[in-house]
Amino acid sequence: MPEVPLLKLENVGKEYFGNRVLAKVDFSLNRGEILGLVGENGAGKSTLMNILFGMPVISGTGGYEGNIVLDGRVVRFNSPFDALEAGIGMVHQEFSLIPGFSAAENILLNREALNGSILELVFSERLNTLDRPAMRRRAARAIQTLGVDIGVDTIASEMPVGYKQFIEIAREIDRTRTRLLVLDEPTAVLTETEARILLDALRKLADGGISIIFISHRLQEVKSLCDKIVVLRDGNVIREESARSASIRDIAAWMVGRQVDDSRPPRTGKVSDEVALSVRNLWVDMPGETVRDATFDVHRGEIFGIGGLAGQGKLGIPNGIMGLSPSGGEVALFGKKIELDTPRKALDSGMAFVSEDRRGVGLLLSERIDWNIAFTGMQVQNRFLRGIPGLGNLVRIRDDAAIAEETERYIRALEIRCTGPGQRAVELSGGNQQKICLAKAFSMRPELLLICEPTRGIDVGARELVLNTLRRYNEEYGTTILITSSELEELRSVCDRVAIVGEGKIAGILPATSPAERFGLLMMGAVGDGDEAAQREAAGNA
Amino acid sequence: MSRLNRGIGSLLMDYAVPLIFIVISAAAIPLSGFSAAYLVQELLIRVGRNSFLILSLLIPIMAGMGLNFGMVLGAMAGQIGLIFVSDWSIVGIPGIVLAMIVGTPFAVVLGVLCGEVLNRARGQEMVTSYILGFFINGVYQLLVLYFMGWLIPISNPALVLSRGYGIRNAISLTGIRMVLDRLVPLKIGTISVPVATYLVIAAFCFFIVWFRRTKLGQDMRAIGQDMPVADSAGIPVNRTRVIAIVISTVLACYGQIIFLQNMGTLNTYNSHDQAGMFSIAALLIGGASVSRAGIGNVFLGVTLFHLMFIVAPMAGKNLMGQAQIGEYFRVFVSYGIIAIALVLHAWKRFRDRMEARRSLRGPAERREGA
Ligand SMILES: Nc1ncnc2c1ncn2[C@@H]1O[C@H](COP(=O)(O)OP(=O)(O)OP(=O)(O)O)[C@@H](O)[C@H]1O
Ligand SMILES: [Mg+2]
Numbered sequence: 036m037p038e039v040p041l042l043k044l045e046n047v048g049k050e051y052f053g054n055r056v057l058a059k060v061d062f063s064l065n066r067g068e069i070l071g072l073v074g075e076n077g078a079g080k081s082t083l084m085n086i087l088f089g090m091p092v093i094s095g096t097g098g099y100e101g102n103i104v105l106d107g108r109v110v111r112f113n114s115p116f117d118a119l120e121a122g123i124g125m126v127h128q129e130f131s132l133i134p135g136f137s138a139a140e141n142i143l144l145n146r147e148a149l150n151g152s153i154l155e156l157v158f159s160e161r162l163n164t165l166d167r168p169a170m171r172r173r174a175a176r177a178i179q180t181l182g183v184d185i186g187v188d189t190i191a192s193e194m195p196v197g198y199k200q201f202i203e204i205a206r207e208i209d210r211t212r213t214r215l216l217v218l219d220e221p222t223a224v225l226t227e228t229e230a231r232i233l234l235d236a237l238r239k240l241a242d243g244g245i246s247i248i249f250i251s252h253r254l255q256e257v258k259s260l261c262d263k264i265v266v267l268r269d270g271n272v273i274r275e276e277s278a279r280s281a282s283i284r285d286i287a288a289w290m291v292g293r294q295v296d297d298s299r300p301p302r303t304g305k306v307s308d309e310v311a312l313s314v315r316n317l318w319v320d321m322p323g324e325t326v327r328d329a330t331f332d333v334h335r336g337e338i339f340g341i342g343g344l345a346g347q348g349k350l351g352i353p354n355g356i357m358g359l360s361p362s363g364g365e366v367a368l369f370g371k372k373i374e375l376d377t378p379r380k381a382l383d384s385g386m387a388f389v390s391e392d393r394r395g396v397g398l399l400l401s402e403r404i405d406w407n408i409a410f411t412g413m414q415v416q417n418r419f420l421r422g423i424p425g426l427g428n429l430v431r432i433r434d435d436a437a438i439a440e441e442t443e444r445y446i447r448a449l450e451i452r453c454t455g456p457g458q459r460a461v462e463l464s465g466g467n468q469q470k471i472c473l474a475k476a477f478s479m480r481p482e483l484l485l486i487c488e489p490t491r492g493i494d495v496g497a498r499e500l501v502l503n504t505l506r507r508y509n510e511e512y513g514t515t516i517l518i519t520s521s522e523l524e525e526l527r528s529v530c531d532r533v534a535i536v537g538e539g540k541i542a543g544i545l546p547a548t549s550p551a552e553r554f555g556l557l558m559m560g561a562v563g564d565g566d567e568a569a570q571r572e573a574a575g576n577a
Numbered sequence: 578m579s580r581l582n583r584g585i586g587s588l589l590m591d592y593a594v595p596l597i598f599i600v601i602s603a604a605a606i607p608l609s610g611f612s613a614a615y616l617v618q619e620l621l622i623r624v625g626r627n628s629f630l631i632l633s634l635l636i637p638i639m640a641g642m643g644l645n646f647g648m649v650l651g652a653m654a655g656q657i658g659l660i661f662v663s664d665w666s667i668v669g670i671p672g673i674v675l676a677m678i679v680g681t682p683f684a685v686v687l688g689v690l691c692g693e694v695l696n697r698a699r700g701q702e703m704v705t706s707y708i709l710g711f712f713i714n715g716v717y718q719l720l721v722l723y724f725m726g727w728l729i730p731i732s733n734p735a736l737v738l739s740r741g742y743g744i745r746n747a748i749s750l751t752g753i754r755m756v757l758d759r760l761v762p763l764k765i766g767t768i769s770v771p772v773a774t775y776l777v778i779a780a781f782c783f784f785i786v787w788f789r790r791t792k793l794g795q796d797m798r799a800i801g802q803d804m805p806v807a808d809s810a811g812i813p814v815n816r817t818r819v820i821a822i823v824i825s826t827v828l829a830c831y832g833q834i835i836f837l838q839n840m841g842t843l844n845t846y847n848s849h850d851q852a853g854m855f856s857i858a859a860l861l862i863g864g865a866s867v868s869r870a871g872i873g874n875v876f877l878g879v880t881l882f883h884l885m886f887i888v889a890p891m892a893g894k895n896l897m898g899q900a901q902i903g904e905y906f907r908v909f910v911s912y913g914i915i916a917i918a919l920v921l922h923a924w925k926r927f928r929d930r931m932e933a934r935r936s937l938r939g940p941a942e943r944r945e946g947a
Contacts, residue, residue: 116811131806133799144799145810147792161793 039107041066041246042087042215046101048270049082049093051462054454056082057270059101064215064263069237069247071261071278073254075290075494076466077452078267080250084217087248088125089118105215122214124207126221132199134192139167139174141191142206148173177205181236183229195323196224196391201233208240216240217248220465222256223492224391226345227521234260252466252494254283266290291496303510306531309369311335311515312356312483317364317375318539319348319355326351326362327539333483333517335369338509340526340547341519343536344558349519350391352536353485357388368483387481389472391488391519398460398468398475405442405456408474413438445474448504450497466493473501477508487519502529523554593921594914595864598881602888609891616887618768623883624876625758625774626839630832631856631875632781633825637702638870639794640821641801644857647691647706647822651829652849653717654683659753659834659843660725660744664733668752670760673838676753680830687713688826692819699804703867703919710853721845744845754841774835781828782872797821801868832856858882858911861918866925885910 040063049057057079064070074080085092086099089112093099102109105121112118118125132141140147148169154162174187183201191199200221207213218237222230234256241247251257257264258278266274266289274289312333319326326348333339343349355362355375362375368384399407413419419438420431442456449470453463460468469492476484489505490498506529509516520526526533527547534544535557543557589596606616630648637645658680662672691709698705725731726742738745758771788794796817799807808814833852837843860870863878893899 115809119811131809133802133806135802136799140795145796145807145812147795149792161796162791164787164790165792165795 038065040064041068041106043104044083044087044101045104047083047086047103048100049079049086051082051096055270057086057099060267060270060272062265062272062275064246064248066214066246067241067244068263069241069249069261071257071264072248072250072267073252073257073264073286073290074267075452076470076492076497077464078290078494079270080267081219081464083267084125084219084248084250087118088112088123088217089114089116091115119210119212122212123217124210124213124215125217125219126200126203126207127219132191132202134190136191137188138178138185138191138194138198138202138205139170139187141202142174142177142187142209143170144206146209173209174205177209178202180208180239181205182232197226197229197323200224201229204233204236213245215246215248217250219250220252220492221249222251222253228345230256252492254286254495258283258286268292287495290494302506302531305513306337307335309335311337311369312517313365313367313370314352314356315365317352317355317362317366319351319360319362321348321351321354321360324348324351324354325539326355326536329364329536329539329541331534331541331544333515335515336509336513337532338506338516338518338530340530340533341517341536342521342523342526342533342554342558343542345521347536348539349521349536350487351539353388353487353517353519354390357386357485359390385482387476387479387484389476389484389486389489391491398471400461401459403457403459404446404451404453404463404471405438407460407471408442408445408478409438410475441478442474445470445477448500448507449474450500466497469493470497470501473504477504480512481514483515483517485517485519489518489520490522490525498525505529523551523558527551527554591866592864594862594918595877595881598862598885602881602884605885605888605892608895609888610895611888611891614767616884619887620880620883621768621770622758622839623887624879625771625778626836627856627859627879627883628778628875629781629835630829630852631860631879632778632785632872633828633832634856634860635785635870635872635875636788636797636828637821637825638865638868639789639801640797640818641804641868642695642818642821643703643867644860645706645822645825645829646703646710646853646857647688647695648825648829648856649710649849649853650687650691650713651684651826652833652852653713654680654687654826655830655833655837656680656843656845656849657683657717657721658830659750659837660721660731660736660748660845663748663750663752663843664731664736666733666752669756672753673757673834676834677831680834681827684827684830685823688823689819691826692822695822696815696818714850717849718846746845748843748845750837750841750843753838755839757835757838771839774839777835785872793817793820854911854915855882858914861914866921867918 043063044060047057047060048055060083062070072080072083082093087103091114094113103111105123110117110121112121115125133144136144148166149160149163150166152163171187178185178187178201181201181204183198185194185198185201189198191202194202204218204221207216216237222233225233230253237247237249237260249257249261258281261278264274264276264278264281264286265272266276266286268290273292310332314332315330317326317329323346329348329352341349341352351360354360356366356373358375358377364375366373366375368386371384373384399410402410409419413433419434419441421434421437423430423432439456445451446453446456451463451467451470451474453467460471463471473486473489476486486505490501493501502525505516505518508514518526518530523533530547532544533547533554535542535554537558545553545557630652633648633651634645637643655676658676658678661679662676665675667675691706694709695702695705720729722743724742725744726737731737731744736744736748755771757773757777760773761776763770763772789798796807796812799810799812800814800817804814829852833849836852837848859878859882860874861878862882863870863874863876865871865874865878890901893901
C-alpha cells in the first residue's frame with residue numbers, strides 16, 4: 036500500500052489584484068521528509084506558504100485556487116489558527132516576537148503554563164497565574180532541542196538577530212501538535228555557525244517524524260539539508276528533484292531559467308592615493324562580534340571588503356564606526372576625526388549605512404516604493420524638488436517626474452520585481468524589499484557607503500546584479516564603499532582589497548586578486564601572513 | 578561616554594515631571610508655614626480618598642491603551658449608585674456596598690461600550706475616550722437632570738429640584754460621610770488614620786500585583802507591546818482590550834464612591850469631570866508615562882500632587898497675599914501636566930523610532946538635528 040503523503044498541493048494558484056503570482060503548483064511531501072523550496076525573489080515562495088498557513092492576507096485578497104490535501108483530506112484554512120490546529124507550524128520571514136518579553140515568554144506566547152485555581156471554574160483559565168518555573172523549563176527544553184545556548188530570561192529586544200530566529204523556531208517546537216514545519220529563509224540572518232546548528236536541529240526534528248518545508252537562497256544549505264528540491268519560477272513548479280542528484284549549478288540554472296553568469300566586467304574604477312577612511316586601534320563592544328584592535332585605511336574610490344568567520348568581529352567594525360555599538364579608538368573620514376559612540380556625528384560626516392539587520396528598520400512598509408527610495412534624498416540634498424517658475428527657489432515642489440525616473444532606474448538596475456514605482460513596499464517579496472533598502476542607500480549619494488551583507492536574502496541570479504550595481508555605482512560617482520560580508524567569494528569578486536578579521540583584529544589585508552589559499556590561511560588564524568607585504572602590494576596597485 | 582550621557586539624559590527626561598514637583602514642593606513647604614502634623618494629616622486623608630481612582634488607570638496602560646480618560650464613565654456610574662442609596666436612605670457601610678452594587682452594572686455596560694468604541698479607534702484611544710466622556714456626560718445629564726424624579730421614581734424630595742424632576746446640584750451624603758474612613762478608628766498623636774480605606778487600597782494593590790501575574794495580565798502586556806504579534810499568536814485582542822476597559826471602569830466606579838464618601842457631598846454635575854482630570858494628572862506627576870505606569874507611580878504621584886495643593890495656596894498667600902493663586906495653580910497645573918506628558922510621550926516615541934531608523938537614515942540626521 037503506498038503511503039499517503041502528509042501534504043499534497045494540487046493545482047494551487049493565486050492572483051493579487053489581477054497580477055498572477057502562482058500558477059498551477061503541484062507537489063507532495065511525506066512524513067519526516069525535508070523539502071527545499073527555491074526560486075528567485077518574487078517567485079512566489081512566501082505566497083505559497085502563506086496560502087498553506089491560512090494567512091489573512093490571502094483570503095483578504097481573493098483567496099486561492101486549487102486544493103491543499105493534508106493526510107488525504109482536502110483542507111482550506113481560514114486563519115493561521117486552523118493551520119496550527121491541524122499541526123502546521125510556520126516561522127515567517129519577518130519576526131513575530133514581543134519585544135519586551137523574555138525568551139521563555141515569547142516561546143510560550145499564548146500557550147503559557149498556568150497554575151490551577153478555582154477562579155478558572157468560575158471565570159476562565161485566563162485568571163490563572165503563570166507558572167513561571169514551568170515556563171522556563173519548557174522553554175529551556177525547546178531551546179535545547181535546537182542545540183543552542185540562549186538564556187530563557189533574555190529579553191527579545193536585546194537579542195542578536197540570530198537568537199530571535201531560534202526563539203521563533205523554538206516556539207514551533209514547543210507546540211506538541213506540530214507535524215509540518217514551514218521555515219521561510221530561517222538562515223538568512225544567521226551566522227554560518229548558527230546556520231549549521233539550525234540545520235542539524237532540523238535534521239533531528241525530521242528524523243523524529245516532523246516534515247519540513249525549508250526556503251532558502253543559500254543553495255548549499257538546501258542541497259545538504261533537504262531530501263527533495265522543488266524549484267519555483269514565476270509561480271510555476273519548474274522542477275521537482277531529489278536533492279542528491281541535483282547539483283547546485285543545476286538548481287541555480289533552473290531557478291533563473293538561464294545559466295548564471297558570474298563573470299564581471301574588468302574593474303575601471305579609479306582608486307586614488309588619498310585616504311578616505313582611516314581607522315586606528317578601533318575597539319567595539321558589539322555582542323558576539325567584539326572588535327579588539329583594528330587598524331586599516333580605505334582609499335578614496337576604493338571598494339574595500341571586510342571578511343572573516345562569524346563571531347570574529349567583522350560586523351563590529353562598521354557598527355562601531357557608525358556608533359551603533361560602544362566603541363573607541365580613532366576614526367577619521369578624509370582627515371576629519373569622527374567622534375565615535377554617537378551615530379549623529381558619523382552620519383553628519385557623510386556616511387550612509389546599510390545594516391546587517393534590515394528587518395523592521397529602514398523601510399516605510401506602507402509607503403510606495405518611489406517614496407521609500409527618494410524620501411531621504413529629497414529631505415537632505417534637496418533633490419527631486421523643483422522651483423515654481425517665477426518664484427525662483429523660494430517655494431519648491433516635489434518633482435514627481437524626477438522621482439519616477441530615479442525609481443525606474445533602480446527598479447531596472449536591481450530588477451526589483453513589482454507592478455511599478457507606485458506599489459507599496461509591504462506588497463513586495465522579502466528579497467525585493469532588501470533591494471529597496473540598497474536603492475535607498477544608493478540614492479543618498481554618500482561619500483562613504485558602509486554595507487553589511489549586501490546579498491543576504493537575495494537570490495543567486497539577482498546577487499550578481501546587486502554586486503554589479505555596487506561596482507557601477509562606485510565607478511560612476513567615485514563613492515568609497517566598505518562591504519562586510521560572510522561570503523568571501525563575493526568580496527573577492529567585487530572588492531579592490533579585502534581585510535580578514537580574526538579574533539577582533541585585522542589578520543591581514545590582501546588585494547582581492549590574491550589566491551584563495553592566502554585568504555584561507557588568514558582565516559585560519561595565520562596572523563601576519565605577509566600582511567605588510569600585501570599592504571604595500573595593495574597600495575602599489577592603487 | 579556620550580552613550581552614558583544619553584542614558585542620564587533620558588533618565589532625567591523620564592523623571593523630569595516628578596523632579597519638578599519635588600523641587601516646587603520643597604520650596605513651598607517652608608513658605609506655607611504649615612506644621613508637619615497638619616501636612617501629614619491632610620496628606621493621609623487626600624491620598625486615601627484619591628488613590629483608588631488613580632489605581633484604576635493602571636490596567637488600560639498595561640494593555641497599551643494609554644490613559645483611560647473614559648474612567649469618568651465609571652465615576653458617573655458610581656454617582657448614580659450614590660444617588661440611589663441616598664434616595665433609599667441606606668446609611669453606613671451597607672450604603673456604600675449597595676452603591677457599589679448598583680453602580681457596577683452601569684459601569685460594566687459603559688465599560689463595554691467604551692471598549693468597543695476604542696477597538697474601532699485603535700491608536701487614538703486617548704482622544705477617543707476623552708470625547709466619549711463628553712458624550713456619555715450628556716447621556717448622564719439627561720438621565721439625572723430629566724429622567725430622575727420623572728421616569729425613574731425618586732422619593733426623597735431633598736434630592737429633587739424644586740421643579741419636580743431632576744436631581745439637585747449638590748447632594749449631601751450625610752448617611753455615608755466618612756464611614757469607611759472611620760470604620761477602624763486609629764489615632765496616632767493628633768493624627769487620625771483612615772485605616773479601613775487604606776486596607777481597601779492595599780487590597781487593590783494586591784489585586785493589581787496578582788493580576789499582572791495572571792494569563793490575562795500577560796496577554797494585556799503582549800497586546801500593549803505589539804498588537805499584530807499578539808493577534809497572530811491567537812490572543813483575542815479585541816476582547817482583551819474591552820476587558821481591560823471594563824475592569825478600569827468598574828474600579829473607577831468604586832474609586833469615585835470611596836472618594837465621595839470622604840468628601841461628603843456629591844456635586845451631581847461635575848464631580849466626575851474632576852475625577853478624571855485630577856487622577857490622570859496625579860499619575861503623570863508620579864512619573865508614569867502613557868505607556869508605562871506602576872503602583873509606585875500612583876503613590877508618588879498622588880502624594881506630590883496633593884502636597885503641592887496643600888502648600889501652594891498658603892505659600893501663595895504668604896508670598897503674594899492671595900490664596901486664589903493656589904486654586905488657579907491646581908487647575909493650571911493639572912491640565913499643563915497632562916499636556917506636557919502627552920507631548921513628552923509623542924516626542925519619546927518619535928525619538929525611539931528615530932533611534933531605530935538611525936542606522937539607515939544616513940545624512941538625513943543633519944537636518945533632523947538642526
Ligand atoms: N500583499 C500583496 N499584495 C500584492 N502583491 C503581493 C503581495 N504579497 C506579495 N505580492 C507579490 O507576489 C509576488 C511573489 O511574492 P513572494 O513574497 O511570494 O516572493 P518570494 O518567492 O517569497 O520572494 P523572496 O525570495 O524575495 O522572499 C511578488 O511579485 C510580490 O510583489
Ligand atoms: Mg519570501
